[in-house]
Amino acid sequence: MSPRELPIPSHFDANTVGQVWRVPYQERAREAQAWAKQHAISPAARDQVRTCLTVIDVQNTFCLPDFELFVGGRSGRGAVEDNVRLCQFIYRHLATLTEIDPTMDTHTAMQIFHPVFLVNEAGEHPQPLTAIALEDVEQGVWKVNPAVANSLAHGDYMALQNHLLHYCRTLSEHGKYLLMIWPYHSMLGGIGHCLVSAVEEALFFHNLARHSQTGFEIKGGHPLTENYSVLRPEVLDSADGRPIAQKNAQFIKKLLAFDAVIIAGQAQSHCVAWTIDDLLSEIRACDPQLANKVYLLEDCTSPVVVPGIVDFTEQADAAFQRFAAAGMHVVQSTTPIANWPGFPG
Numbered sequence: 001m002s003p004r005e006l007p008i009p010s011h012f013d014a015n016t017v018g019q020v021w022r023v024p025y026q027e028r029a030r031e032a033q034a035w036a037k038q039h040a041i042s043p044a045a046r047d048q049v050r051t052c053l054t055v056i057d058v059q060n061t062f063c064l065p066d067f068e069l070f071v072g073g074r075s076g077r078g079a080v081e082d083n084v085r086l087c088q089f090i091y092r093h094l095a096t097l098t099e100i101d102p103t104m105d106t107h108t109a110m111q112i113f114h115p116v117f118l119v120n121e122a123g124e125h126p127q128p129l130t131a132i133a134l135e136d137v138e139q140g141v142w143k144v145n146p147a148v149a150n151s152l153a154h155g156d157y158m159a160l161q162n163h164l165l166h167y168c169r170t171l172s173e174h175g176k177y178l179l180m181i182w183p184y185h186s187m188l189g190g191i192g193h194c195l196v197s198a199v200e201e202a203l204f205f206h207n208l209a210r211h212s213q214t215g216f217e218i219k220g221g222h223p224l225t226e227n228y229s230v231l232r233p234e235v236l237d238s239a240d241g242r243p244i245a246q247k248n249a250q251f252i253k254k255l256l257a258f259d260a261v262i263i264a265g266q267a268q269s270h271c272v273a274w275t276i277d278d279l280l281s282e283i284r285a286c287d288p289q290l291a292n293k294v295y296l297l298e299d300c301t302s303p304v305v306v307p308g309i310v311d312f313t314e315q316a317d318a319a320f321q322r323f324a325a326a327g328m329h330v331v332q333s334t335t336p337i338a339n340w341p342g343f344p345g
Helices: 025-039 077-094 133-138 146-153 157-173 197-210 248-258 266-286 290-294 313-325
Strands: 051-056 099-105 129-133 180-182 215-221 260-265 294-297 328-329
Touching: 051 248, 051 266, 077 197, 077 260, 077 294, 099 197, 099 266, 133 157, 146 157, 157 180, 180 260, 215 248, 248 266, 260 266, 266 290, 266 294, 290 294, 294 313, 313 328
Parallel strands: 051 099, 051 260, 099 215, 260 294, 294 328
Antiparallel strands: 129 180
16 A cells, blocks of 8 residues: 555644643653544554654753754754754654664763863863864873763773874774864753654643654763663763673664664764764665665754854755665655655565
């Protein structure tokens, strides 16, 4: 059966996508069950074609203009506009999406990419959006803040300093982005960590309409490594070779078991691109043809752009071109799924 499109429920208001508000769960639960009955939407367990929508870090910290790392793209409204389209896509394709798995960037204050972790000779912390090169650490321009050693290394300051050097060297050797100092963001327990209200509402509605538990994937909590990709932290070991983190083998296996995987979220140049890149590496290792079942919602993601400071648009575009060349499909959310190339069903 070809994927069918549904109307968008009347409760969705595109004008509120850029705001924080409380989802009225009981009301939406009643509406979702009635909606499923009205439109003959069967439980997800009956899907003959199993489709997963993975939404990367659609959290307030990245998606609302007044928050810490708003992904504005070149338009200045990128993530808000993306999420309007994302919500509409979810509602239109409720009957097709078997499962929705949002990832959630999750941080505490003392992490390697937050200002408090480093100091210079004057005891000053780096400003947000400072890139830390290997040479900066080797020359002592930036070093570990001794004040964090008690919390992160049982007081062993040299272990942290050795790790910082090893970390930056590993990033350099593997062609990764430089260690970037980010503003405090996605703080566990804070409002910035929460999913965007309108997206949370759409996921909850899907959950109840399809009887399909939303699959939350938490990432980014280890203090000594970055975690752009939900599938793999940037650095997996310490200076002495001990593992400090591992790839998300369970989620990788789960994704590859679906007939189709759709990916959207923020930011295109960082967490989205790195997740797709890691997924592609896993696909190439087992069966390159599996790339054909991955669909990238190009109009539901934006790159990091800070006018006058950084612009990762070209890197994001180049990454998506590379993914398409590998067999993945770059698609628009406004194009009916039935018209996507090679979509099963």
